[in-house]
Amino acid sequence: MTVPHPGPPARARDRLHAGCCWGLLLVALWAPLPFASARPWAWGVLASLVGLLVAVLAIAEILGEGEQRQRLRPLLAPAVLFTLSLAWGCIQCLPWTPESWQHPLWQEAAGLLPAQSVQPSISIDRSASLTALLRLLTYGAIFWVAFRCAEESAWARWLVTLGAAIATIYACWGLAVYWTGNGSVLWFAKWAYREDLTSTFVNRNSFAAYSGLALVTMVGLLLDLVVRKIDFTQTRRAILTAWTELLRSNAVWLMGGIALTTTALLLTHSRAGAASAGVGIIALLAAAFVAPSLHGPWRASFAIALAIAGLAAVLVSGTATLGRVADTSWDVEGRSEIYNLTLQAIGNTPVVGTGLGTFKSIFPAYRPETLPLPVEMAHDDYLQNMLELGIPAALALFAAVLLLAVRCAKGVLVRRRNAILPCIGLGATALVAFHSLFDFSLQIPAVTLSYLLILGAAVAQSAPTQRRAASEAT
Numbered sequence: 001m002t003v004p005h006p007g008p009p010a011r012a013r014d015r016l017h018a019g020c021c022w023g024l025l026l027v028a029l030w031a032p033l034p035f036a037s038a039r040p041w042a043w044g045v046l047a048s049l050v051g052l053l054v055a056v057l058a059i060a061e062i063l064g065e066g067e068q069r070q071r072l073r074p075l076l077a078p079a080v081l082f083t084l085s086l087a088w089g090c091i092q093c094l095p096w097t098p099e100s101w102q103h104p105l106w107q108e109a110a111g112l113l114p115a116q117s118v119q120p121s122i123s124i125d126r127s128a129s130l131t132a133l134l135r136l137l138t139y140g141a142i143f144w145v146a147f148r149c150a151e152e153s154a155w156a157r158w159l160v161t162l163g164a165a166i167a168t169i170y171a172c173w174g175l176a177v178y179w180t181g182n183g184s185v186l187w188f189a190k191w192a193y194r195e196d197l198t199s200t201f202v203n204r205n206s207f208a209a210y211s212g213l214a215l216v217t218m219v220g221l222l223l224d225l226v227v228r229k230i231d232f233t234q235t236r237r238a239i240l241t242a243w244t245e246l247l248r249s250n251a252v253w254l255m256g257g258i259a260l261t262t263t264a265l266l267l268t269h270s271r272a273g274a275a276s277a278g279v280g281i282i283a284l285l286a287a288a289f290v291a292p293s294l295h296g297p298w299r300a301s302f303a304i305a306l307a308i309a310g311l312a313a314v315l316v317s318g319t320a321t322l323g324r325v326a327d328t329s330w331d332v333e334g335r336s337e338i339y340n341l342t343l344q345a346i347g348n349t350p351v352v353g354t355g356l357g358t359f360k361s362i363f364p365a366y367r368p369e370t371l372p373l374p375v376e377m378a379h380d381d382y383l384q385n386m387l388e389l390g391i392p393a394a395l396a397l398f399a400a401v402l403l404l405a406v407r408c409a410k411g412v413l414v415r416r417r418n419a420i421l422p423c424i425g426l427g428a429t430a431l432v433a434f435h436s437l438f439d440f441s442l443q444i445p446a447v448t449l450s451y452l453l454i455l456g457a458a459v460a461q462s463a464p465t466q467r468r469a470a471s472e473a474t
Contacts, residue, residue, distance in 0.1 A: 017148075024159065042445075050138050061148075075147070085136075088353075103354055125357070148460075156421055160421065160454055168257040182194065196268050204269065205439045207264075209276060211268070211277070219284060220423055220427060221254055284426065288419075341368075345366050353388050353390030357388060381440055404455060415461070421461040422461060426458070
């Protein structure tokens with residue numbers, strides 16, 4: 001039986017799909033450049049580009065007749081939970097919610113301002129909440145685009161590989177700036193973290209998380225290359241020869257990227273960033289160890305080689321980071337006080353929250369004079385989301401991501417090919433989950449985009465191999 005030649009709609013769909021994939025990579029290339037897209041104008045450009053990709057993908061979906069619905073079943077529960085958290089964020093902005101839900105600060109404002117100018121709501125800053133809702137919706141769109149673009153295994157590999165290559169480019173830029181005086185961020189004089197590498201980012205911890213995601217990806221790709229190219233059942237001499245050939249050919253860019261990214265990460269002098277990268281790599285290796293398709297005698301030699309490389313990197317570039325481990329500066333003590341005050345604020349509005357994106361507005365009411373600087377973030381994404389959204393809606397948002405990670409874990413166990421991609425997804429999730437305990441990197445668009453690109457590809461490649469092969473054939 002001959003396979004029918006795809007007609008014009010199918011060819012148009014494929015061209016749109018390919019264009020969407022390359023567009024996603026261009027967005028990933030752009031996002032870290034303007035201060036990690038953490039400025040309003042840069043964020044606006046990023047959101048517009050993502051919206052354009054969604055529109056292109058929607059046209060491709062319309063042309064793609066006969067798509068198999070089972071592809072989307074793993075996303076149903078996470079999508080429902082994500083939508084519920086978005087819906088509650090919208091309700092927080094409405095002015096006709098029950099008075100008992102509305103924040104008490106509105107009553108104080110009513111006593112100071114004309115009655116017609118006060119419209120009480122759950123959110124104490126509706127403008128900030130609407131902006132945060134737009135960001136959250138854009139993040140959901142990024143994941144959707146990454147998921148749909150990565151349904152074909154070849155595109156999935158290209159997305160994660162080129163995403164890591166892009167991060168390596170920014171690591172090289174950061175190293176060049178650092179070694180030539182470290183006096184600027186882009187063309188602006190550096191005004192923060194003058195002793196630390198930040199590349200095009202302002203915050204060293206955020207760039208450390210961004211570099212860590214690339215490092216986890218490249219370690220996973222290198223592991224996969226080793227498993228596929230080296231036969232560990234041969235003699236030691238043959239294995240050594242295969243290692244040498246591999247390092248001289250296919251693995252050259254991966255080894256170089258790992259070395260450059262690790263160096264840049266350690267020169268950020270971020271303790272949480274370095275620890276999070278370690279957690280991510282451990283999670284990646286743990287997943288690879290249990291993956292049936294990755295079984296083999298490679299484990300000991302790869303783990304030893306990775307440990308030696310990591311130790312060498314720390315000795316060469318990480319002494320300042322290690323020196324900060326014993327530091328008991330305000331960076332540690334101040335955050336502990338911020339956490340306690342945030343918990344106190346959560347206790348006042350545990351169910352309804354204060355409005356998505358309102359931490360900056362609500363925290364001054366709890367901030368004592370002992371904190372020497374204004375506090376705009378909780379330095380713990382879990383606490384900040386529970387304060388802003390309320391505990392139930394925040395838990396729904398966390399559960400949505402957790403279910404996607406569970407899907408990756410299932411993919412590790414059932415995939416016969418490309419199981420390394422779900423492994424990388426688990427490693428990346430472990431990294432950001434750990435780092436979110438100590439900082440706010442997932443509130444930096446470039447970091448979140450990088451993570452969602454990896455997670456989207458990992459979830460897309462987590463279906464059983466037979467089903468995935470049938471889908472790609474269709």
